[in-house]
Amino acid sequence: MQQGLKEKAIQLLKDGTVDRVLGWKTGEFFYDLTPAVFRTPEEVEKDFVFSVFSGANLSKYLIAESRKGGKVAAFLKPCDTYSFQQLLKEHRILRENVYVVGVQCDGTCDIEKIKAAGCEGVTAVREEGESLVAETLYGEKTIAKKDALLERCTVCKSHKLVVFDELIGEQGEEQDAGRFAEVEKLEKMTPEERYGFWRGELSRCIRCNACRNVCPACSCEKCIFDNPDSGARNKAAADSFEENMFHIIRAFHVAARCTDCGECSRVCPQHIPLHLLNRKFIKDIDELYGEYQAGADMDTKPPLMDFDKGDCEPSVVYKRGGEKA
């Protein structure tokens, strides 16, 4: 796959289809790839990498890249294409300046999971069937590939590339891998248990804003929380609950626009399962307004920006809240 992508990138640059290519650049180790713009075939030849560590979703970079003049090629995995299309729907990306190469994907890996599985000091990994063999400073260690996958890949919602100009690999299908199972567990908790769960998880937040800054749905030019004139700037929380509110408000803000790309949880240095907040909203929207997948197409009206008589009434809050409401 890597070679095919490289050849494609070089060809697109050489034949003038594009003048830049957005991809992943090699790092110090085998796993620390950085999203990068390649401008010449030589740069691609030297540094372009596509591997199970190409997890970073490149869609959000295209908001800026598509405005820099000329044309940029971007390699997007199936889940990345949902983010890309959602941004198109929100008129955030100039489509005519982007050449999308869709890339089929078998799941991307989480280096922190690999290390936590006993591969500290890992210096190389090779795939052997369904296993990953890690070379470490302390000897070799074999783990199952499925245990190394990013959370979002363990419950992959779709192998379908929903938008592309060209495809590398086979087109895939949407699938149901049970991504709401964890949300259902939370729903079964009592309100006290659920409150305790989230207070515990969110108490680790260091407000680095990585979740917000990586999020393709968080594309405001200036976030209200960064704006000294907003009256809502929140550099330091007045109490520990304000910290929690940040994440809950953010989840509300991206509701029905979040494609469940999972970048928030991938980048969280404190391993807070932020995707569960977003997935709860997605599940609720599915149940209350009918199935809806953000980014799946350009035409369906977003449920929270549309009205029809079948929509739930506000009283649903009381009904669903049970005894506590």
Added chain:
Amino acid sequence: MKQLPLSRLNDLFAAISAARKLYIPADDAAGQARFTVWQEGTALSKNLNTVRSAKDLFFPQVENLVGFKVTGKQIELIESRDPSEPFVLFGVRACDCRSFDILDKVFLAEPADTYYKSRRENGAVVTMACTRPAETCFCTVFGIDPTDPAGDVTCWQDEKNLYWRANTAKGEALTEMLPLLGDAGEEAVKTQQAETRKILGRLPLKDLDLRGFDGEHMMELFKSPKWASLSESCLGCGTCTFVCPTCQCYDIEEFNTGSEVKRFRCWDSCMYSDFTKMSAGQPRPTQLERFRQRFMHKLVYFPANNDGVYGCVGCGRCLQKCPIHMNIAKVIKTLGEDAK
């Protein structure tokens, strides 16, 4: 040198805790280590290092500085600093321990920061030698020996025992409070150090070359065209800054509670778009300038002003945690070619 069987580690923690507030690295719900107040049942983490660095205990993310209350024409000052009490910080790695020297240069330079100073005076640092460094470790580049960390007390741990060596008067005083520590020879520690040093010799980043990162090359480095590609995909988040043991920038703000104005300070990040924003605007308008500032500060400005001491200790946290895997090692390698 003192020693204690590992089976009695809990007794040691209980003994320290009886006299002082004790922080040890313990695993959180996500399995990552964090300095945690020891209580009966708190287990020492097996992780190499904490996600948040040990600087948190001396330079907390948020703290109240002072309060003001206005009644008519009277302004009343309300002391609102947290009283600092003696505490013990156990299990600090060599890299984080060195970071205190760097923070001291900033906060203890005259006029000394009294908030920081009182915590430094009250805190006893018990370090733990490393035996299984990660591939992201490069403290040796900065002349740090992870097999013999500094601190008020240095500890080593092998399969059977904890070894304990007091280095300072504060360390001696702590040792005297702990009669359960028995006497020990140096042999076991020496053997372990030799083993660990073999691994240090195999670390992938051990040869990071800092030649040329100094005041002499300041403008050359500042003007390097390479900052553009290095910073190109930076998200502008504060992860690197907040997990960094040496990042020391903060903001001071005031908050009106309705009955009182509270002045507090909190960590700030040079990666943020509103960092050092002034009435004239943001002096570093794009991510390129912000990114450059962070690394120029650590690798050029800080050593130029502090006898060649770099503002990095090679702990590797930014290598592990940056969402896009851009980090100081990549910056050193990329710019280093120009600086020589």
